[in-house]
Amino acid sequence: MAQAQIQIRGESVEELLARAYERAYEEGWTDGLPIIPATPGSVQQFVAASGRAADEVIGLIPPRKGRATVEAIAVSAVMAGCRPEYMPVILAAVEGMLDPSYPLEFMQVTTNPMTPFLLVNGPVRKRLDINCGTGCLGPGWRANATIGRAIRLIMNNIGGALPGVYSKVSFGSPLRYSYICGENEEENPWTPFHVERGFRREESTVTVFKASNFCNISGGEGVGPEEILRQIATNMPPMYGGGDGVLLLLGVNHARALHEAGLARRDIQRRLWEMARLPVRYFAEGFAATERAAGRGDADTVWRARSPDEIYLAVAGGPGPQDVYIGAGMPQTRAIRGA
Amino acid sequence: MVVTDTFAKFARRMSSTQGWPYVIIAETENPIRQLEPEALRVRAESMMGVIIDGLTLPPREIESRLKSVARAEIHPQGIVRSATPV
Numbered sequence: 476m477a478q479a480q481i482q483i484r485g486e487s488v489e490e491l492l493a494r495a496y497e498r499a500y501e502e503g504w505t506d507g508l509p510i511i512p513a514t515p516g517s518v519q520q521f522v523a524a525s526g527r528a529a530d531e532v533i534g535l536i537p538p539r540k541g542r543a544t545v546e547a548i549a550v551s552a553v554m555a556g557c558r559p560e561y562m563p564v565i566l567a568a569v570e571g572m573l574d575p576s577y578p579l580e581f582m583q584v585t586t587n588p589m590t591p592f593l594l595v596n597g598p599v600r601k602r603l604d605i606n607c608g609t610g611c612l613g614p615g616w617r618a619n620a621t622i623g624r625a626i627r628l629i630m631n632n633i634g635g636a637l638p639g640v641y642s643k644v645s646f647g648s649p650l651r652y653s654y655i656c657g658e659n660e661e662e663n664p665w666t667p668f669h670v671e672r673g674f675r676r677e678e679s680t681v682t683v684f685k686a687s688n689f690c691n692i693s694g695g696e697g698v699g700p701e702e703i704l705r706q707i708a709t710n711m712p713p714m715y716g717g718g719d720g721v722l723l724l725l726g727v728n729h730a731r732a733l734h735e736a737g738l739a740r741r742d743i744q745r746r747l748w749e750m751a752r753l754p755v756r757y758f759a760e761g762f763a764a765t766e767r768a769a770g771r772g773d774a775d776t777v778w779r780a781r782s783p784d785e786i787y788l789a790v791a792g793g794p795g796p797q798d799v800y801i802g803a804g805m806p807q808t809r810a811i812r813g814a
Numbered sequence: 815m816v817v818t819d820t821f822a823k824f825a826r827r828m829s830s831t832q833g834w835p836y837v838i839i840a841e842t843e844n845p846i847r848q849l850e851p852e853a854l855r856v857r858a859e860s861m862m863g864v865i866i867d868g869l870t871l872p873p874r875e876i877e878s879r880l881k882s883v884a885r886a887e888i889h890p891q892g893i894v895r896s897a898t899p900v
Binding site for chain 1: 824827828831890893894895896897898899900
């Protein structure tokens, strides 16, 4: 095992666990919640489940340029409470986050609380019990809770994004504990998200977005497609720090209603792009100027995305007149190998 | 490097991740956004000595001057995380 090891002793199991947690907290290795101590045996088990060599370097995580080896990632996965079989999902997500076009370094140090959002597609969702239906954004599902948490521990412990030291995040965000769900492909009347991005339906993938917020949109029940879309559009106004796109997790009821009304995915993207705009007088001039420069505004209006292509659509969640809008963009999709 | 004091330690940490912890940093008090050109000129002139040092001193001299400063700024003793930026 290449990672540094420490020994902790206790007179009882309770004392041992408490000391392990206290030590990890003092060292800055946790997100504040208790961790599972990573032992050489458990790390070895997680590495084996990844199907890759312990010393394989997935990349260097900024800002500290920490070496994200499979073993170091396994340590974070154990601490987060993952099962060994989650490792391929975590590795694929880290690969996506390390793509040169993904703003990981910026995300690690900025005052804005942006964070990765993970969307999982394909058969792996069922195999690992990654929730994509009722309550998919949590709490309650181990895979969702711990895979997302492992990503945060990797960012902090390997990348060094410790609040107030390297990370200058002003408020932080509860989304930084874990932000992940599966796509509800079974209730998606169009093609699944990963197929839209060029993968085969039977492949498993994880897509990592740069995400800035969470907004649950309620309403729009039994009112027809135009009103459903208007209800959604009025809840996704232009916003500072939420550029680079929109991820709309359409609820299953609305997805079905829009599909039955004959709308294709492209129609929804285009209509939302047309509707999610406001008069320029609603905004501070500095903001309006920034948006104009970014191609999201003109002399009279500011709009939400540069083009319909930047409105990413997936279907998730359970029954109910609800959708979720996430200011999210720069998606990186990676195949999950060996899950 | 020219920064306002709010960002000086952060600048040194980021510089150290790029392999050069001993960068000369000219600081001025934050904020500067509201300053008129004349006030900005005064601030800039007060930093000139440090800037010229950074442009003219040999690297070995810079390193010896900044060794202990850099260590304290990059890894502040006893700090793991902080509610007040350090």
